[in-house]
Amino acid sequence: MTPLIDALIAVPCMALVILATRAFPFILFSHRDPPPVLRFVERFIPPMVMGVLVVYCLKDIQWTAWPSGIGELAALAAVTGLHLWKKNAMLSIFGGTAFFMVLRTFLA
Amino acid sequence: MNSRTGALRAAFPVTVPVLFGYIAIGIPFGLMLVKAGYPWWLAPVMSVLMYAGAGQYIAVGLFAANAPLSGIVLTTLMVNIRHIVYGLSLIDRFRDTGKWKPYLIFSLTDETYALLTGVKVPDTVKPASFYGSIALLDHAYWIAGSLIGALAGEYIPFSFAGIDFALTALFAVLLIDQLRRTKDLYPALLGMACATVALVLIGPQQMLLAALASALAILVLTRGRQK
Numbered sequence: 001m002t003p004l005i006d007a008l009i010a011v012p013c014m015a016l017v018i019l020a021t022r023a024f025p026f027i028l029f030s031h032r033d034p035p036p037v038l039r040f041v042e043r044f045i046p047p048m049v050m051g052v053l054v055v056y057c058l059k060d061i062q063w064t065a066w067p068s069g070i071g072e073l074a075a076l077a078a079v080t081g082l083h084l085w086k087k088n089a090m091l092s093i094f095g096g097t098a099f100f101m102v103l104r105t106f107l108a
Numbered sequence: 109m110n111s112r113t114g115a116l117r118a119a120f121p122v123t124v125p126v127l128f129g130y131i132a133i134g135i136p137f138g139l140m141l142v143k144a145g146y147p148w149w150l151a152p153v154m155s156v157l158m159y160a161g162a163g164q165y166i167a168v169g170l171f172a173a174n175a176p177l178s179g180i181v182l183t184t185l186m187v188n189i190r191h192i193v194y195g196l197s198l199i200d201r202f203r204d205t206g207k208w209k210p211y212l213i214f215s216l217t218d219e220t221y222a223l224l225t226g227v228k229v230p231d232t233v234k235p236a237s238f239y240g241s242i243a244l245l246d247h248a249y250w251i252a253g254s255l256i257g258a259l260a261g262e263y264i265p266f267s268f269a270g271i272d273f274a275l276t277a278l279f280a281v282l283l284i285d286q287l288r289r290t291k292d293l294y295p296a297l298l299g300m301a302c303a304t305v306a307l308v309l310i311g312p313q314q315m316l317l318a319a320l321a322s323a324l325a326i327l328v329l330t331r332g333r334q335k
Contacts, residue, residue, distance in 0.1 A: 001145050002171040010177055011150070014167060014184045015157040021188040022216045025195030026202065026209075034199055037332040044295040044327050045197035046225035050283040051299025052319045053218055057276035059312035072276070079277045083284050093125045093277040100277075101270040 067107040075100035112241075115233045119241035122227045126219045127249045129275035132268040134253015137164055139261030141254075144172045151258035155251040159215060162316075163187050164254075186317065193320045194221045201225075201239075208240035215243040217250075219275060226282030294331075299323050 002010065034042075054076075061069035079096030086092070138151040154164050163184055170180050194216055201224070202209055212224075223242050229235045256264075283296055302323040306315040 002174045004146060004150075006177070007146065007150065007171055010167070010171075010180050011154055011157060013177065013181055014163065017181055017184045018158055018160050018163055018188045018191075019214055021185065021191040022195060023213050024192050025199060026213055029199055034196075037328055038196060040332055041324075041327050042197040042200070043290075044292075044331055045193065045324070046221075047283060047286045047290065047292070048295040048299035048323050048327060049193065049197075049320065050222060050226070050279055050286060051296040052303040052316070052323060053222065053279045054276065054283060055300050055303035055307065056316055056319070057279060059307055059315060072273070075273060076276065076280060079280050080284065083281050089281050089285070090121070090124065092281050093274055096277040096280075097128070097271065097274045100273040104270050 071100055071103040071107050074103060111234065111237060115237035115241045116245070118230045118233045119238055119245060122223055123242055123245045123249070125274045125278040126223070126246050129219065129272050129278065130246065130249035131253040131256070132271035132274070133161060134250050134255075135257035135261055135264065135268055137161075137168070138254040138257025138259070140165070140168045140257075141171075142258050142261065144168055146171070148255075148258040151254040152251050155254040156247075159217065159247055159250060160188055161217065161250070190317050190320050191216060193324055197225065201235075205236040205239060208236045208243075212239055212243055215247050217246065219278065220246045222279055222282050226285055295327065298326055302326070 058069065058072055058076075061072055063069055075096050078099045079092050082095050083089070083092035134155070137155075138148070141151050141154070142148055154167065158164055158167070166183060166187055167180070170183060175183075195213070198216075198221075202212055205212055220243050223246070224239055227242075229238045287293060287296060299319070303315065303319040306319040306322070310318055
């Protein structure tokens with residue numbers, strides 16, 4: 001285990017690295033305009049990131065062992081169905097999460 | 109009602125899924141850190157200064173393994189370098205955010221990015237204070253979750269496993285909302301495809317950076333010149 005004093009040095013170092021990754025694009029383009037290619041592409045980035053993050057949330061599922069992600073996929077289908085139907089974000093998110101937690105206990 | 113509480117009131121409802129998600133994944137983080145042998149106050153200190161879910165979980169593992177500082181810094185860089193992609197699409201949106209801007213940049217997590225790009229700013233509040241309130245509330249939930257886990261994690265009799273599905277559902281809902289607005293499936297499907305390929309080829313630990321980088325490269329190649 002890292003001694004506490006070393007951990008206390010490491011934490012601000014990690015914080016600075018994380019801040020640097022967040023600030024990098026803003027510093028890079030603070031005094032000049034982003035290249036045109038970025039202007040065309042930037043509005044497509046949020047839906048692309050959202051697609052990546054939805055798959056990322058499913059990354060730890062053991063597909064080859066029971067219940068093979070059935071709970072997650074069924075709940076995600078419920079969220080999608082609810083949201084297309086009722087268009088109420090709270091209902092879709094918490095309805096889907098409640099459904100997932102119920103499925104979890106039955107599939108365990 | 110002054111403008112700050114107005115913005116907080118407008119922001120709170122959209123952050124509720126993050127409240128549940130961050131409490132649910134903040135508690136195990138605080139508990140793990142204390143179980144690894146560190147004092148309880150290190151959990152909120154890390155959550156205030158670092159404010160990165162995956163980064164903090166990995167830090168606990170690196171501390172437990174007594175990894176050298178150089179390894180810790182390099183791993184942190186690799187895990188968080190995806191934030192660059194987020195910032196690239198927020199340069200215009202953050203341009204007129206004034207005094208909120210440094211904090212908005214500092215507090216840019218996956219979930220806050222999803223809300224900032226996916227939720228419409230109400231007409232009654234200024235965009236900057238609406239964005240700032242979302243970021244501040246999300247940060248507060250994360251600090252609270254890690255603090256609860258560090259102080260009381262051992263005494264919580266029920267498992268929070270499963271509640272963090274609220275974050276998966278949040279991403280899915282924001283994705284559907286974006287598709288409704290743009291009527292353009294391509295970027296979302298591209299993101300899902302790249303993430304799936306990355307997951308299969310390089311596994312769950314390293315997939316995020318590869319997925320985002322490859323999807324961004326393909327976006328530039330295929331959409332870089334369109335109107």
